[in-house]
Each structure stands twice: as structure tokens, then as C-alpha cells.
Amino acid sequence: MSAADPALEEGWIDRELALEFPELRIVSVSAPAPGRRTPRVLREHLALLADRFHGARAVTLRREPVPAAYRVFFRQVGLDPDVQRTPVEAAALDRLVQGGFVSRGPLEDALLVAVVETGVPVWALDDARLDGPLGLRGARPGERMGEGQYAADLAPGRVLVADAGGPVAVLFGDVAPGRRPDRHSTRLRLFTVAVPGVPALHVEEALLGCAEALSDAAAGQ
């Protein structure tokens, strides 16, 4: 991490969760919203990653330390990683099915590069729609994600990414519609959830790499 890098912000973890998973972290960083087009450099980066990513790697991925840590954590919180894929395995599977990493826009591409390169998933939120720092906690009884008639009920105890205003996303799941970045967003909040066993270096690399790619994209490079 150099002096020019944006500052990483450590989020809060609910006491009960922290007692059960002492190493669990949520870390975020601010980044500019990119333009509409993926810069050529980022598209080339995706193509290069696709060339280096083959079928055998998709199988052996589960033995690599960071993807393995996410697989284990999925099991420990009640998810089957062979049914709901860990983010990096989902990216690997998409790569095999589609024959490459398909460019879907500058933000999606930057998030994809981060997860494929480091194994650490990164999500993006509209910074202007957040209320205070991000954290992890269980859903409270009667709590819903989103607003209005399309708000989804949350099972009590479901682990959420939340801010002072309420649920922002289900852990490893959907982001609340009102918190997603859209074309009016000017600043983004990138966040990741570091599970036990994931080195801090990988977390930094994922977030800062993604922030840098978005800064370049916003600058029109």
C-alpha cells in the first residue's frame, strides 16, 4: 500500500458474529464511479486472465488457500459451495461456459478482475446512499431488504452487510436495490468480506486494484 492509495476502512462486526468468527472482517474503500465504457486496458486485462484460466485450474482452484477459505466459510455458515458457488468459483465456471471473461461494463469488469486475480470478492455500493460505516450483523425479526412493495423479507439471523440505515446486502448475496450504483452515482463504496484464513494482503490487493481500475476508467484511460 503506497501513500497515494485511498484509505481502507475497517467495518464493524456484530459482537455475536465476532465471538464466533474472530477473524471475520469487512473492509471498504471509496472509488470514483467509472464512465460507461470499459477502457481498452481493462478489456485486455480480462482477455489475458481468460487465457491463463483453464479447465484444470477451475478444478484445482478449491485447493488454493484463498478460494479454500471461502469454501470452508460457506460450509460453516450453512451454504453448500457446490450449490451456491463461492464468487471466485462462480467466475471460473462462467469463464468455462462462455469461453472467456465477457466484458459487461467498467464496474463489473473491475470487480471481476479483482476476484479472479486475488480470489477475494468485491462488491460495489453507491456511496451517497450509505448511512455511516458498513458492518456485518444478523437480520432482526421483521427486517426487510429494500423499500416499498418489492422489499424482500429477511429470515431472522441471516448475516447481512448493513449500515446505520439498515440492511445493505445479504452476505455473499444480493445488494439491496436502493443501494446499488447506477448511472447517476458519482462515488462508489467498494467492500469485501474477508473470511478467516484470507491474508490481509489479498484483501488490500483486491480493493485497491479495483479502486485503481475504476479511477482509470473514470479518468477515461
Place this chain on the structure above:
Amino acid sequence: MLDVRDVRVIADERAARMQLRSQIAALEAQLSDAVVSAFPDGGVHSTVPAPGGPRLLTLGELERIRDGLADRVAQARGVLEERGERQEASRVLLERMLLEPGRHKFVRVANRDLGAAGCGVWQVRPRLGLVGMLMGWWQVKLSSGCPLAC
């Protein structure tokens, strides 16, 4: 207000859950090793029913996942052991074919049966075709290469 006994029970349960989580981590690592070892033949399944989440699981739920993983690991070891025995038998057969081709006329052993990569097949064939057959000149040939993809 919690009394000392309640606090102790909570702490004991938390310690038990931690223990179960470390067992789940160890079993998941073993299962992943088995899945990778079985590649590309497959036959090892790593799906274990999950209670749904993400959420903090109870002791019972963690136990069920641990037991499910342990079953999967045992099944995977069985598959790999059986496959290993078959490959060993194929290797012994190939050695015998190489030592005494005349006793193993037209016997074939595929590279896949040996656990080797590629589509090669070892076969005992007569040298010089019909002449070799009549004269008893037998040799082991390795046909190489995979059929061209359509």
C-alpha cells in the same frame, strides 16, 4: 440475568462450535484433495446438504454438516482406492505384456486404465501382420493420439 452456570454453558457451546468448525475445515480440505485427485475421471461428489444461510449455525446443524462431509470423504476415499487398485492391476498386466507378449495376444491396456493422461492404448500385436501371427512374433505397440474432435 445470566448466572455463572448459564455463562459456562454458553462458553462451552461456543467452544464446541469452534471445534466443529475446525473439523469442517479439515474435512473440506480432505474432500477438495479427493476431488482434485479424481480429476479428470470424476466420480467424487462434494455436495453436502446445507441448512441454508448465511447465518450462525447451531451445534446440531454444524454436527450434521461435519458428519455429511465425513461421509463424503469416506466415499471419495473408497472411489479413489478402488480406482487405484484397478490402475495397479492394469500396470501389472502391462508389465506382463511387455515381458511376454506372446502370452497376451491382442490384449489392450488404455492409458486411462493406468491413470495416465492421453488417449494412448497399449496393445499386443503381431509383427509384420499375418506373417508375425503365423511365426509367433508378437510385440507391444502404443497407439498414440486422441481421435480428432468432430
